[in-house]
Amino acid sequence: MTMIEAIRDAMAVAMTRDPNVVVFGEDVGYFGGVFRCTQGLQQKFGASRCFDTPINESGIVGTAIGMAAYGLRPCVEIQFADYVYPAYDQIVSEAARLRYRSNGDFTAPLTIRMPTGGGIFGGQTHSQSPEALFTHVAGLKTVVPSNPHDAKGLLIAAIEDDDPIIFLEPKRLYNGPFDGYHDRPVTPWSKHPLGEVPEGHFTVPLGQAVVRRPGTAVTVLAYGTMVHVAIAAAEATGIDAEVIDLRTLLPLDLDTIAASVTRTGRCVVVHEATLTSGFGAELAALVQETCFYSLEAPVGRVAGWDTPYPHAQEWDYFPGPARVGEALQAAMAG
Structure with a gap:
């Protein structure tokens, strides 16, 4: 699998195992996402479990927090990591603090996926790497996979976790393999897989290098x-x-x-x-x-x-x- 295929498969596995898992964001439904990470999920699971939203990152994350507190497990997509800033207050002030503020009565089992970094000549509004903004916040977990195997295993683990997860997906690795030996792109959108990915359910433990x-x-x-x-x-x-x-x-x-x-x-x-x-x-x-x-x-x-x-x-x-x-x-x- 490519990383895109592995991420898509992870969501499909999680949605099949748990009817409380829902996927939504800008263009993730019928269109399948700007990078096609959610392609086919709406057709397979229906429009009530994989659906499009308005262009409103604060609304996407705020809605997901409410769903998570109610008992669902949202896995939402922010189209580019650069777009997450309007939702930052919701992430920091609500999602990250919900367990502590409620003395454990409520949790926020919420995964926020977003493409990160450069490699597509997207300029300063489509290429940022904001991971430090999230690792500074107590109550959040931050994940960055480097290959399809880990992308699938880490994403399933994130969806099944009871705390809010920031899941950053390096877009230079989406369609791999990335040729790390060059300082310039060499067929950067090659369709060859980076590695083998097991079928079905498996997890890569969070917090293990x-x-x-x-x-x-x-x-x-x-x-x-x-x-x-x-x-x-x-x-x-x-x-x-x-x-x-x-x-x-x-x-x-x-x-x-x-x-x-x-x-x-x-x-x-x-x-x-x-x-x-x-x-x-x-x-x-x-x-x-x-x-x-x-x-x-x-x-x-x-x-x-x-x-x-x-x-x-x-x-x-x-x-x-x-x-x-x-x-x-x-x-x-x-």
Whole structure:
């Protein structure tokens, strides 16, 4: 499966197993979503369980919170992560706080899916990576898959979870495979699958990172598209880097991170979002706090520019293998 097919299959599995699961958002019904992630769901499950909404992100999320408090399990789509800001108040002030404010009487089993990052030359209003805005909020869980297998397993786990989940889908990986060895797109919309995806129901546990490339020289922390870039950079430089795919940013698997950094003594953090106040800053601080006496070099960060998202220069904006490779070499020289 491609990641799109895996995400669609995850929703179909969840809707088949639980009649309380509903899917809605802008153009997700008859049209099947702007990226076709929900294609065929309305035809299979009916217009009462997969339906279109007005262009009103606050209304989409607010309605979903009410449904979740009532006992349903909404899985809603925000067409692009860039569009989520009108719904931010609903997410932060209502969904994230509902369990605590009600002393556990109400929960918000709600999943908010949204395409994130660049790769389609969508410019600054279709290409942002806002994950740090959600990891800052107590009560939310934030997930970023890097491959179709995890996308399906993590999405089913998110839908079945009793807390609100922000599920960010890197659009550069939607139709894969992503060629991480280049700083420019190479057939970026190839239809070849990235990997095998099991049929039927399975879950990938939230809060568990995974080592994608074992190594002994330096630990690289990445998620989403940057996992593939980090692996490509390690192989291009010949540095024996251990690449960890975080998968879930909150809750964060600090045990896996600390075990790796303690062993390697070096760490580089890679993400597509802007550098300042990005999630990489939190990762760097946690590594410094937990692994200080094991570090043999400063924790490095490779990220996007601190500018509005560029349109024509987006492949320069992305951390590519060359920039990540330079950071690996700097860590080894430290």
